[in-house]
Amino acid sequence: MERPFELLYDAGPTGCGELIMNLFLTMKKMDQGQIIKVISYDPGAREDLPAWCRLQQHNLVERQDFGKVSHYFIEKG
Numbered sequence: 001m002e003r004p005f006e007l008l009y010d011a012g013p014t015g016c017g018e019l020i021m022n023l024f025l026t027m028k029k030m031d032q033g034q035i036i037k038v039i040s041y042d043p044g045a046r047e048d049l050p051a052w053c054r055l056q057q058h059n060l061v062e063r064q065d066f067g068k069v070s071h072y073f074i075e076k077g
Contacts, residue, residue: 003062003073005037006030013041016048023049023074027058030076035061038072046070 009026011019019040027036038049046063049072053060057077064071 003035003037005035005073007034007036008039009036010039011042011045012039015042016044019045020048020052023052024056027056027074027076032076035073035075038074040070040072041068043068045072049074 007026007030009023011022014022019038019042023036023038030036038045040049046065050060050063052058053074059075059077061073061075063073
């Protein structure tokens with residue numbers, strides 16, 4: 001069963017620098033406690049997104065890996 005979320009950001013193959021900047025701008029418009037689902041094909045995101053969440057005080061609720069594609073569920077802190 002899929003986890004509920006308010007927004008979807010499909011980053012595709014976007015590299016982590018651009019992914020993080022786009023995610024930052026998108027999450028800025030969200031309310032605290034809302035969840036965004038991020039889809040990424042970039043293997044570097046598996047290290048970078050959890051670290052970014054900690055730095056920004058967001059909660060990485062779950063990561064699901066499907067081969068080279070990862071789905072992240074992030075709750076805005």
